[in-house]
Amino acid sequence: MTTLTRQDLNFGQVVADILCEFLEVAIHLILYVREVYPSGIFQKRKKYNVPVQMSCHPELNQYIQDTLHCVKPLIEKNDAEKVVVVIMDKEHHPVERFVFEMSQPTLLSISSDTLLSHVEQLLRAFILKISVCDAVLNANPPGCSFTVLVHTRDAATRNMEKIQVIKDFPWIVADEQEVHMQEPRLIPLKTMTSDIVKVSQICEETDTKIKSRLPLYHICDFLFDADAAVCGRESPEDVGPHFADRPGCYWAVRTSVTVLGHKQSV
Amino acid sequence: MEDVVLHYQPGTATGLSSLLERTEKLLECFPCRTTPAFTLWFPMAADCHLPIRPARPAPIITASESRPHTSPNRRQKPGSNALFVERPHECLHGNRSSQPLSRHFSHMVSAHRLHPRQRVKWVISEHNCGVWRAVSRSVQSSQLPTCNANIQREQAEIWVFCDVVRSEQVGRFLKDQLQLSGSIRLAVHRQGDIFSM
Numbered sequence: 001m002t003t004l005t006r007q008d009l010n011f012g013q014v015v016a017d018i019l020c021e022f023l024e025v026a027i028h029l030i031l032y033v034r035e036v037y038p039s040g041i042f043q044k045r046k047k048y049n050v051p052v053q054m055s056c057h058p059e060l061n062q063y064i065q066d067t068l069h070c071v072k073p074l075i076e077k078n079d080a081e082k083v084v085v086v087i088m089d090k091e092h093h094p095v096e097r098f099v100f101e102m103s104q105p106t107l108l109s110i111s112s113d114t115l116l117s118h119v120e121q122l123l124r125a126f127i128l129k130i131s132v133c134d135a136v137l138n139a140n141p142p143g144c145s146f147t148v149l150v151h152t153r154d155a156a157t158r159n160m161e162k163i164q165v166i167k168d169f170p171w172i173v174a175d176e177q178e179v180h181m182q183e184p185r186l187i188p189l190k191t192m193t194s195d196i197v198k199v200s201q202i203c204e205e206t207d208t209k210i211k212s213r214l215p216l217y218h219i220c221d222f223l224f225d226a227d228a229a230v231c232g233r234e235s236p237e238d239v240g241p242h243f244a245d246r247p248g249c250y251w252a253v254r255t256s257v258t259v260l261g262h263k264q265s266v
Numbered sequence: 267m268e269d270v271v272l273h274y275q276p277g278t279a280t281g282l283s284s285l286l287e288r289t290e291k292l293l294e295c296f297p298c299r300t301t302p303a304f305t306l307w308f309p310m311a312a313d314c315h316l317p318i319r320p321a322r323p324a325p326i327i328t329a330s331e332s333r334p335h336t337s338p339n340r341r342q343k344p345g346s347n348a349l350f351v352e353r354p355h356e357c358l359h360g361n362r363s364s365q366p367l368s369r370h371f372s373h374m375v376s377a378h379r380l381h382p383r384q385r386v387k388w389v390i391s392e393h394n395c396g397v398w399r400a401v402s403r404s405v406q407s408s409q410l411p412t413c414n415a416n417i418q419r420e421q422a423e424i425w426v427f428c429d430v431v432r433s434e435q436v437g438r439f440l441k442d443q444l445q446l447s448g449s450i451r452l453a454v455h456r457q458g459d460i461f462s463m
Contacts, residue, residue: 060325145324160318170322173317
């Protein structure tokens with residue numbers, strides 16, 4: 001086990017690269033799962049060895065890329081505390097928030113088996129959580145849009161210069177109205193702890209949303225275990241020779257749910 | 267108010283009284299006001315907790331303009347995070363990768379509380395087992411994207427696995443393209459047969 005400081009090997013940059021790559025996938029998937037954009041603009045790809053939905057719309061892709069390009073320097077310097085994907089209704093009131101809380105240790109303990117592949121494996125579990133989170137969330141009202149909020153450790157105004165890295169992509173301090181959510185319901189989705197970064201993913205939704213068509217249920221934990229995720233297929237016969245050219249490309253399937261505390265099969 | 271000391275040049279008594287009157291008048295109309303509370307002109311502590319966001323709003327995309335951008339073999343822009351492009355899905359019913367479910371089928375899906383991404387299987391029974399090569403070829407050549415198939419020799423059945431959301435399309439493809447005789451059954455794990463075509 002080797003102990004390194006943040007300056008060694010420029011680990012801040014490595015972490016920022018990993019997190020921004022993850023955030024890009026996560027934002028695309030949230031927009032797809034929560035139906036912020038028409039499903040026609042999304043296309044199935046593979047990332048972290050699981051299928052994900054990515055937008056093919058150049059304008060939206062550019063917007064997400066510009067946003068993350070600006071956020072990267074803050075993550076690199078450990079100045080970003082939270083990155084929040086906010087889904088807003090027509091009146092720009094937040095109805096749903098996906099909070100990615102992140103922190104980096106000051107001292108990095110890197111063992112030989114703690115490689116980036118391990119972090120990617122952990123991030124895969126986040127992606128799987130997002131892809132099925134619609135089961136525990138109420139439907140959003142039509143005409144929703146989204147924004148990305150960045151909570152900084154210091155005063156927001158101090159970080160303005162750091163985040164203003166693209167000339168025609170300015171940043172502003174968010175309004176209280178955009179941040180405050182009425183009686184949010186908190187849904188912790190996933191937490192990961194690795195040697196180089198800790199990430200927590202929480203979803204908040206406003207209580208004013210119309211109750212959805214399904215009873216509130218919790219998805220089986222086994223589905224979200226990073227290793228067990230591949231076991232979520234329907235049956236062993238569902239993985240045959242035809243997947244030989246796409247190793248690891250399996251389908252997560254919900255096989256049981258907990259309705260009002262009682263586990264049931266579906 | 268504190269005492270006011272008036273310095274004057276000695277003279278007549280009337281002069282002094284008029285001087286006192288004038289002084290009192292002047293002090294009466296002297297503006298007495300409370301000093302305003304000090305307010306910071308730099309950001310308050312509360313502002314520190316407000317996050318920052320892009321000034322530009324996210325683009326609005328309508329359903330009508332969503333189709334032309336779906337080019338599966340789009341080149342990645344330099345600097346963008348590399349993602350593997352999945353095989354194109356244009357083989358199943360032209361260029362449309364996913365068709366809406368029919369009303370009858372949607373009703374069946376909601377009645378059984380199936381998740382759109384749940385895996386289901388089409389069962390091709392005994393008398394159609396001759397089509398195994400064609401099914402296998404279709405899966406391998408991406409004509410049945412996201413599908414998987416195997417042959418159950420003991421039961422003399424072919425099982426074609428697919429997502430619920432695509433299952434109707436897949437069923438039609440199997441029936442029409444492979445010219446199957448009789449019906450094929452749609453089965454769900456633990457629930458058994460739920461539909462036939």
